Amino acid sequence: MASQEILREEPSGSFVNDPKIRSLFFQTLVVVLLFGSVWWIVQNVIDNLQRLHIASGFGFLKGRAGFDISDTPIAYTSDSTYGRAIIVGLINTIIVAVAGIITATIIGFVIGVGRLSQNWLIRKICTVYVEIFRNIPPLLVIFFWYSGVLAVLPAPRDSFHLPFGSYLNQRGFYFPRTVWGEGSWLMLVAFVVALAMAWFVAHKARQRQMATGQQFPVFWTSVALIVGLPLLAFVLGGMPLTFDFPKQSTFNLTGGFQIKPEFLSLYLALSCYTAAFIAEIVRAGIRGVSKGQTEAAAALGLRSSPILRLVVVPQAMRIVIPPMTSQYLNLTKNSSLAIAIGYPDLTATAGTVLNQTGQAVEGVLIMMIAYLILSLVTSAVMNVVNARMALVER
Amino acid sequence: MQEHDTSWVRTEMALAEPAPAGVRGPLAWVRQNLVGSVGDTILTILGIIIVAWVLPQVINWAFINAQWTGPDRSVCATVAQGGIQPDGWSGACWAFVNAKFGQFMFGTYPVEERWRPILVAVLLVALLVPMLIPRVPRKGLNAILLFLVLPVVSFFLLSGGAFGLTQVETSRWGGLLVTLSLSFVGIVVSLPLGTVLALGRRSKMPIVKMLCVIFIEFVRGIPLITVLFFASVMLPLFLPAGVTFDKFLRALIGVSLFAAAYMAEVIRGGLQAIPKGQYEGADSLGLGYWQKMGLIVLPQALKLVIPAIVNTFIGMFKDTSLVLIISIFDLLGVVKQNLSDANWATPQTAKSGLVFAAFVFWLFCFGMSRYSMYTERRLDTGYKR
Numbered sequence: 049m050a051s052q053e054i055l056r057e058e059p060s061g062s063f064v065n066d067p068k069i070r071s072l073f074f075q076t077l078v079v080v081l082l083f084g085s086v087w088w089i090v091q092n093v094i095d096n097l098q099r100l101h102i103a104s105g106f107g108f109l110k111g112r113a114g115f116d117i118s119d120t121p122i123a124y125t126s127d128s129t130y131g132r133a134i135i136v137g138l139i140n141t142i143i144v145a146v147a148g149i150i151t152a153t154i155i156g157f158v159i160g161v162g163r164l165s166q167n168w169l170i171r172k173i174c175t176v177y178v179e180i181f182r183n184i185p186p187l188l189v190i191f192f193w194y195s196g197v198l199a200v201l202p203a204p205r206d207s208f209h210l211p212f213g214s215y216l217n218q219r220g221f222y223f224p225r226t227v228w229g230e231g232s233w234l235m236l237v238a239f240v241v242a243l244a245m246a247w248f249v250a251h252k253a254r255q256r257q258m259a260t261g262q263q264f265p266v267f268w269t270s271v272a273l274i275v276g277l278p279l280l281a282f283v284l285g286g287m288p289l290t291f292d293f294p295k296q297s298t299f300n301l302t303g304g305f306q307i308k309p310e311f312l313s314l315y316l317a318l319s320c321y322t323a324a325f326i327a328e329i330v331r332a333g334i335r336g337v338s339k340g341q342t343e344a345a346a347a348l349g350l351r352s353s354p355i356l357r358l359v360v361v362p363q364a365m366r367i368v369i370p371p372m373t374s375q376y377l378n379l380t381k382n383s384s385l386a387i388a389i390g391y392p393d394l395t396a397t398a399g400t401v402l403n404q405t406g407q408a409v410e411g412v413l414i415m416m417i418a419y420l421i422l423s424l425v426t427s428a429v430m431n432v433v434n435a436r437m438a439l440v441e442r
Numbered sequence: 443m444q445e446h447d448t449s450w451v452r453t454e455m456a457l458a459e460p461a462p463a464g465v466r467g468p469l470a471w472v473r474q475n476l477v478g479s480v481g482d483t484i485l486t487i488l489g490i491i492i493v494a495w496v497l498p499q500v501i502n503w504a505f506i507n508a509q510w511t512g513p514d515r516s517v518c519a520t521v522a523q524g525g526i527q528p529d530g531w532s533g534a535c536w537a538f539v540n541a542k543f544g545q546f547m548f549g550t551y552p553v554e555e556r557w558r559p560i561l562v563a564v565l566l567v568a569l570l571v572p573m574l575i576p577r578v579p580r581k582g583l584n585a586i587l588l589f590l591v592l593p594v595v596s597f598f599l600l601s602g603g604a605f606g607l608t609q610v611e612t613s614r615w616g617g618l619l620v621t622l623s624l625s626f627v628g629i630v631v632s633l634p635l636g637t638v639l640a641l642g643r644r645s646k647m648p649i650v651k652m653l654c655v656i657f658i659e660f661v662r663g664i665p666l667i668t669v670l671f672f673a674s675v676m677l678p679l680f681l682p683a684g685v686t687f688d689k690f691l692r693a694l695i696g697v698s699l700f701a702a703a704y705m706a707e708v709i710r711g712g713l714q715a716i717p718k719g720q721y722e723g724a725d726s727l728g729l730g731y732w733q734k735m736g737l738i739v740l741p742q743a744l745k746l747v748i749p750a751i752v753n754t755f756i757g758m759f760k761d762t763s764l765v766l767i768i769s770i771f772d773l774l775g776v777v778k779q780n781l782s783d784a785n786w787a788t789p790q791t792a793k794s795g796l797v798f799a800a801f802v803f804w805l806f807c808f809g810m811s812r813y814s815m816y817t818e819r820r821l822d823t824g825y826k827r
Contacts, residue, residue: 071646071647074647074650075647075648075649075650078649078650078653079649082653089680092679092680092681092682092683093679093680095682095683096678096679096683097679099683165485166474166475166478166482167475167476167478167482167485167486167489168475168476169475169476169485169486169489169490169493170485170486170489173489173492173493179808180804182807182811183756183760183803183804183807183808183811184760184800184803184804184807185760185761185763185764185774185803186760187763187764187766187774188763188774188796188799188800188803191774191778191792191796192793192796192797192800195781195792195796196792196793196796196797197793199792200789200792200793377663381664381665381666382665384665384667384668385667385764387667387767388766388767395665395667395668395671399671402671402675408675408676408679409676409679411671411675412668412671412672412675412676415664415668415671416660416664416668416672419663419664419665419668420660420663420664423663423664424663
């Protein structure tokens with residue numbers, strides 16, 4: 049009886065206990081606190097900047113940089129603007145990130161598959177590799193390549209001679225520079241045409257297979273097209289290619305294409321380090337495909353190579369791609385360690401600009417926004433790949 | 443009943459035959475694991491070549507040719523380089539590590555005060571070891587001592603300036619001391635902060651949720667170096683004129699905020715893995731939000747993601763080496779700094795110092811990962827999805 053009487057009463061709790069009002073109150077509090085602290089910070093920043101006589105705003109980007117950059121993929125001198133210096137840094141970051149991602153993926157796949165090998169020795173070697181590189185800081189790997197390996201190479205006079213007229217010494221890796229003569233645009237055109245034709249062939253072959261079940265050797269046709277057409281153009285254009293070989297003089301090597309040790313050590317270190325993580329992801333991906341799938345495919349009469357290509361890898365890719373994306377992002381972010389060995393990436397050039405101009409707020413903002421954009425672009429690309437790979441459910 | 447002649451039935455058990463020679467024993471193992479097929483054999487030969495090429499070099503370099511003690515660079519340099527070793531000699535210069543060991547551990551912490559970091563290390567081990575062994579009782583008290591009391595005690599012990607201890611500026615801290623204190627504080631701060639951020643991200647309050655999402659995604663999208671730059675050049679601008687605070691503290695704030703964002707994502711994964719019934723069950727018992735989370739959801743969620751949490755710790759431990767960019771000298775920083783010592787400049791110095799630093803980092807990280815695997819096995823209650 050008593051309980052029924054309680055039920056009949058109006059909900060007597062005060063409005064303090066109403067979840068909606070509580071949530072509203074709490075959020076208002078957060079907003080007030082947030083705006084209060086932001087206002088306080090902005091006020092302080094304005095005061096401090098006035099005291100230090102630093103003009104805020106991005107006008108400084110038009111000023112003369114006055115410092116040199118060792119690796120310049122685009123034209124840059126110390127007379128260029130600060131803005132251009134930062135762009136040079138951004139391009140360097142992108143170059144090292146893309147090169148690192150490609151190499152790390154290849155090494156990572158090899159090591160990851162190696163860890164699942166039937167072969168005991170290969171399995172152990174790959175495990176040792178992964179356990180070493182996963183457990184030391186990337187910065188240390190970079191230093192190791194830079195001061196431990198590349199800095200103790202011989203001086204240019206005693207460079208190591210490598211095949212194809214390339215040299216390796218303290219100042220980096222030299223190899224013949226390709227000099228394209230007249231008519232080499234024909235090759236570029238041929239290459240683009242070949243790509244388009246390969247795509248068309250693949251499209252048609254898929255349609256035919258869907259309709260009739262007949263297969264067409266798409267891969268080899270594409271290879272023939274993509275290699276053959278430019279080669280044909282090359283011969284037709286009168287072989288417009290010469291090499292500029294590095295030449296050894298008394299103290300230095302001249303000519304050729306030089307890869308500086310800063311880039312080399314950053315690139316090698318990032319590749320080795322990230323490869324260990326990618327190897328683990330690949331291993332987990334392949335092990336994530338249940339054994340029943342392999343056995344069912346074998347029962348259908350497929351051989352081991354089509355089983356791998358048509359059944360295991362597509363399913364493993366679904367598991368692999370999302371964590372792989374975050375490793376790619378990590379590699380891009382780790383490329384900022386370039387500053388420690390003096391490779392002029394985004395952080396290094398923006399840091400120099402920041403030190404020279406004292407524009408701390410703008411400098412750090414530019415860095416953050418640039419990396420955020422890089423991260424977003426990488427994620428977007430990988431999301432597209434992921435969407436293509438994802439399971440299409442009915 | 444008719445009598446059966448059962449003389450053809452065995453009266454005693456047949457003894458088990460030994461397995462065929464082809465499937466057991468070392469030879470069969472070799473056949474299965476090393477020379478199973480032609481490809482396998484080629485791989486094995488390749489592997490043997492790699493091992494035979496690398497291993498003797500490494501052992502020679504690190505042990506046989508290595509120099510363990512010595513006063514200066516001459517023991518690690520060849521005659522041509524102005525030392526005592528024969529030309530073509532190549533070995534580790536552990537003498538360098540030996541001579542600089544104090545610096546690698548404590549940085550430029552005053553020698554007569556080094557008992558203080560050692561005492562802190564002893565306290566840390568004394569509290570950490572019982573915490574890690576599951577059988578030792580009183581985990582609650584232990585945790586309070588380790589995560590609340592120890593940081594305060596260590597702070598006073600290390601920086602001094604009170605209780606009759608001379609003050610040691612943080613700029614004189616260095617080496618492993620900095621690495622460990624940065625990562626320990628990072629761990630102690632980032633776990634609760636990350637939990638709050640993860641709860642905020644799953645909150646039903648839109649503004650709180652939005653703020654948490656922005657913070658987490660923003661921090662995860664930028665490199666730690668930028669966060670450290672932010673902490674070292676922008677943070678001072680945020681404070682009123684005249685208020686300054688220690689560079690070490692700023693690095694601590696940077697590292698903790700960075701780790702908290704990653705931790706938040708890990709914990710969010712755990713929260714998502716808890717079935718809805720658990721949340722609803724807690725609601726139906728009349729528990730409030732914090733009771734529901736603290737008593738029902740978080741204990742299960744955190745347990746699920748222990749391996750990932752430890753991975754984040756390992757990542758953070760490795761990342762502390764980046765503070766050298768804002769000129770705080772952790773283990774790697776001190777090693778790097780000492781490489782330019784003219785007294786020890788030989789071609790082997792850099793390699794030796796860096797290998798030593800790598801070994802120390804490796805020991806800690808490998809230990810953490812093994813411990814997390816052990817915990818994972820111990821806590822595996824079969825609920826994991």
